Amino acid sequence: MKNSVLNKLLSLLLLLPLLLTGCSLSLFPGYRTCSTAPASAPESWFASDSGHYLFNTGIDIYKKHFSGLMVVKAMESDHYRVVFLTEIGIKLFDMEFSADSAAKVHYMMEAMNKKALINTLSRDISLVLMNTKTEEIPDCLRQRKSDDVVFLYRDRGIKNYYHIQSPSDNPYMARQTGCITNKVKAWLYGNSASGLDSVLIRHDNIRLSLNLYRIKE
Template structure:
């Protein structure tokens, strides 16, 4: 009996420690939507231009980030200084990634891989829904991303995407938050990592 109680207690502790904070307070629901959409960088007629700050392992980079949809599944992501010197230049075409240029201070394999994954998540327009959750004011859709998962948070009233959380089975890894959204353009975007020292802050460039 005592052995059974100890095993039960340990099981509860283990399951609690493995539970994602992302789904705390949410209730699982049936879903009709088979795909969830991210519309913020989907218009090929728009040059998405942001003032950008990137903090990576105590190094800070500031400048202008330009994201342009150049084809059905193709985006170009270019980060420059305010004087126009390139810091990096990436091309995304479906699952293919091309590093056109990276300044020396950022040209480390693990940093490139992180930036690649961050921007791929940022510009990915559609994902297949695995599960759905809801709260009183949010609809949340779980999708698969290689060995990880992405949770898309949509405001129930406006149906606008407000947040994406990238997770392993047990831990939150990356969070993308969108605020001040008008006409499928987010004025402010923040990308925050929970396990490494990397953060990206974007503010829409106003003419």
């Protein structure tokens, strides 16, 4: 009996440093501070002058699969409108994203109208849009293994990391961490000549993934 209590106490003591620092694994993502910061932060692939993007999109949520077309439109003043439709034209959701406020849901089909799902999808899409607060200056980091430049934005306990390979690039990878663990990663494929080609989003802790393949109209 005593041994059991002691073991529990010992376990708690071992966890104490993590609890005291408030966060854990995501504190040690293998980055170091930039010695010289790049002149400017990376730009979103969805810049305001990029018209609209149309993606062939699959969303897998546990055992459910949704497929359709996702429209991403950069509006004025760092606003984005994101509409997800079936191939046949039925609207699944219509959301508006701005840097300084929560996503506004214009329409959400009943089958997807769950608060947790909406919040998660909103965070995922915001991560890919790079919909950060306009006045926020990111921290500059360098990845230890690859020497990539990584920009870190913080927002109410959430950290968004954007990886770039050279200063003029758009991010090729984005990662969001919460307090304890990694939450989600997004890979953004494309090049400066033709723009964004595809986006893959994967969650670490829940069975949710999004695959977006751009349709050239």
